[in-house]
Amino acid sequence: MAQSDVALFAPLPVLTLTVEDQAGRPDIHVHAGSQGVWQARMLVTLGSSVTMCCVLAGETGLVLRHLLEDEGVTVKAVQGVGRNGAYVHDRRGGERVEVAEAPSDSLTRHELDELYGITLSAALDAGAVLLSGPSDHQTDEDAVPADAYRRLAADLRAVGKPVIADLAGDRLSAVLESGLTVVKVSHEELLADGRAADGDQDSLVKAMHQVHEQGAEYVIVTRAHDPLLLLADGVVRIVRMPRLQAADTKGAGDSLTAGVTATLARGGDVEDAIRLGAAAGMLNVTRHGLGTGDVEAVLKLRELVTVERLEPGADDTGAAGREAKVTPRDLAERTQGS
Template identity: 80%
Template sequence: MAHCDVALFAPSPVLTLTVEDQAGRPDIHVHAGSQGVWQARMLVTLGASVTMCCVLAGETGMVLRHLIEDEGIVVKAVEGTGRNGAYIHDRRGGERVEVAEAPSDPLTRHELDELYGLTLSAALDAGAVLLSGPSDNGAAQDAVPADAYRRLAADLRTVGKPVVADLAGDRLTAVLESGLTVVKVSHEELLADGRAASDDQNSLVKAMYELREQGADHVIVTRGDQPLLFLTGDTVSVVRSPKLQAADTHGAGDSLIAGVTATLARGGAIEEAIRLGAAAGMLNVTRHGLGTGDVEAVLKLRDLVHVEPLGHHETGPPVTMSPRDLAERARGS
């Protein structure tokens, strides 16, 4: 196959139907969804070529293939025996209200083995690999065991590919064993996994150092509407950007990691990657479409993103305190 910038492991995309209000009348939108789809969408927006490796099955899988390919994404799919998940959301009142949700069917051992091979093949022709989790609905969360992520990350590192992961829970623990180039995790996920004692900055910094010690070269922690934290080398930085009016905050983290991966796939530096990712996430919240944006706007917003070593403008720890000192203080408390 032809070379691509990013090979994306997105096991179980879902079909989404969203009802919105258009001048007092229902306006129905049909799209492909899930974390991996939103990441792929932003990667394509940023000009990256993407090969998505997934399982497509049943009527929903048939529709999903057309929707995904129509967005300029190359699909390498296992033809599954079950079905992909789907959901219907009503957003006419301004908030997302779930109307119905059908979970994806679990993958069989044969389907998982075939998906593993497809992903490894695509990765060998890619500049970087992004490991995405299964969709959030029902049985799909159990579709891919954590050990499959561990083995995949290990094989990808063995063949010298940058590996970026947007995972949590057992899957994050598993891939850390194999080593990662970048891991992105939210502060809520750190709390849920017991990796951080609280959402205060000291606790999050401690967790970031532990993630690095466990196998991540660089660590990104998102904090909702607060500036994200970024660890590279011995330096923890705060990534500051203007707050734009939010239409929908869903998908901002996926746009962030897409910007990071797109940069690394082309040989860019990690700080350049974090600035582009922050800009992509910043723009995503202003739109209703998840993982969407305008590349020109993202590039302009990138110039407004500032990466500052922790403590540079903080009222707590003095500037002379190193990130490692801060982490040690957090451990002591």
């Protein structure tokens, strides 16, 4: 029996302070942040048990442990010698304005070895493993070396665990070398990595097939406001959903990855996984909290997600932009009684 549904490799979470406006007065929120944290938050929302494997260090690390555990995440952490990063954002004007940031310290060889060991141990007791990158605010590209991801993916596949990766750049290349179950990547990341010549659909589909040939069983590509693309069993599928009014688009891709991982960890198939993931990402954009949502709303939204085979030569770029946006009232009417 798995001790956790998902083992999550999230090496360097960060502490976030966000200033909001509440009736003309500053309202300060303190949370754990980073890609892995947002994924963990949505996984817990969807009812999955999560063991997060990370390094916690310094004053910020002490606070992060309490915040993560308070959200229902099981934390297996290496006690680091440096510090976890932190940032302060001001949202009182409606947009995120960065006030200050302090990146995490890079991992030492000893910390990385310990983190590798606790991740492998947690993974052996989990239904699936999710490999997440360091925070976007981490300025040192060598903070967590790509080769650590390669070795971890190889060992996890060797013991028969489904492995999902939400990575780009050298880290994506590294896990593909080892082989894995699912890669989720954005079209912007494919362009930045030189995997796609441009952002048109044909180029993205070609890049997806190349990523599959390099080691990913399934490939998911997000395209901002355009429909998702899924490559499974040699066939590209287009994933459509209503466009909801966006409060904050940041974190939507991480919610998508969480929904996919939650389904696969329970033995579901990839089409069921992409439907739940799309619904989780769709709801996340309506909220200011990253990786947040209501499980009942996600399950109802899942019924509005369609998955269709993409016929050769078809061009669905921009299709989402031609769909009417959905207001909260529309959403309530569509999901009533679902």
